[in-house]
Amino acid sequence: MKYSNPILMVIALLCISGCGASSTRAKISTPTSNVWTWVGGAEVVNQMGTYGAQGSAAATNFPGARQQSVRWTDTSANFWLFGGSGYDATGTPGNLNDLWEYSSSQWTWMGGSNAANQTGMYGTLGTAAAGNVPGARNSGVGWIDKSGNFWLFGGSGNDSTGTQGDLNDLWKYSAGQWTWLGGANMVDQTGTYGTLGTAATGNIPGGRFHSVSWTDASGNLWLFGGNGYDSTGTPGYLNDLWEYSAGQWTWMGGASVVSQTGTYGTLGAAAASNVPGARQKAVSWTDASGNFWLLGGYGYDSVGTLGYLNDLWKYSAGQWTWIGGSNKVNQTGTYGTLGTAAPGNVPGARSSGVGWIDASGNFWIFGGNGYDSAGTQGYLDDLWKYSAGQWTWVSGSSLANESGIYGTQGTAASDNVAGGRFHGVSWIDASGNFWLFGGNGYDSTATPGSLNDLWKYEP
Secondary structure: OOOOOOOOOOOOOOOEOOOOOOOOEEOOOOOOOOOEEEEEOOOOOOOOOEOOOOOOOEOOOEOOOEEOOEEEEOOOOOEEEEEEEEEOOOOOEEEEEEEEEEEOOEEEEEEOOOOOOOOOEOOOOOOOEOOOEOOOEEOOEEEEOOOOOEEEEEEEEEOOOOOEEEEEEEEEEEOOEEEEEEOOOOOOOOOEOOOOOOOEOOOEOOOEEOOEEEEOOOOOEEEEEEEEEOOOOOEEEEEEEEEEEOOEEEEEEOOOOOOOOOEOOOOOOOEOOOEOOOEEOOEEEEOOOOOEEEEEEEEEOOOOOEEEEEEEEEEEOOEEEEEEOOOOOOOOOEOOOOOOOEOOOEOOOEEOOEEEEOOOOOEEEEEEEEEOOOOOEEEEEEEEEEEOOEEEEEEEEOOOOOOOEOOOOOOOEOOOEOOOEEOOEEEEOOOOOEEEEEEEEEOOOOOEEEEEEEEEEOO
């Protein structure tokens, strides 16, 4: 279903689901850290946006409920949110192209429309203009370059004619204006791969959504997989790996055609032939050494079966290594003891979770759509930490489809926890706290739908 990098000093990222071992919602006893705080937004689903005046912060401003947005953090550690699939200023559901900034505990509507399903305004290729704006979309990817500019690629949304489909347009947002820098202003484009490992001006990934991305030490973008169009114009799940550098794309690995089975090789051993199977809605991050990591998603396993994945991969020095999890789909989670790392612990197969990197370089993942400890597939609210090669179940339930426990707004409490959800967005503030916004999941009344709740977690 169509509706989705780097994140400042510590890079975090986008997409997954699943769960595992115990049977009740976990509580954390410490009152100031390892606890959730409901900061803002509604505790019930499907809220319309309150936009206020464009460019003016206000305590009453708040983005409408949404999922599959693109987000980034600027050099001042302010959070930015673009588009997604959700509710506009009138409560109309659809794809959005509104741009928001969250700073000093207030939201500001910075650009785009407060109405859903807007056509893209591309202007002249390579030229910034006040009237330029990407069309409404969900499930694109974004990243920050070394100069602090934001970049946006693809997604599922509206092109220059208002037609909805898979996009491969490339945009830069700088000094308050958008510039269309590459790709087509029409949907459903075939990929132009060129020669493996060789940059060329004509190369461009095909239209796609639900990809993942990383940024390397030089500030170049790397893009992997998603759901979209291959070199033959065939739509499906992809496992192609691309680098964008100095204004050109290079096809770096994976296949130029859809629906590829994963080649796992030997657990823990890098090999030139290893490659994750085609997939969408994974989670990705970059470690302190500049290696890329990929976890789960929805796609093809080692025998070509399509389903939810919990495989963990590392990309380093041009090769993939299968690090952990299963090479088969739809695995149940193994939770172990709350708060205790163990070699046997592993999150269940999932897609569309959110992730963070803490100040010590540990990876954290929350929720998604996938498998819990009982083997039930649903919306997850489990929080996991990956450190020194082991997983620790930190909070939330080991069972799917839990309601949110909001407590008192602005007050941390050991009972608080965001409800089971997928397709939310996450970021890290200057103090190292984790933030979670929206997604598709369960509210305080156990009703599923689109959320606009804002949460903080102090690790």
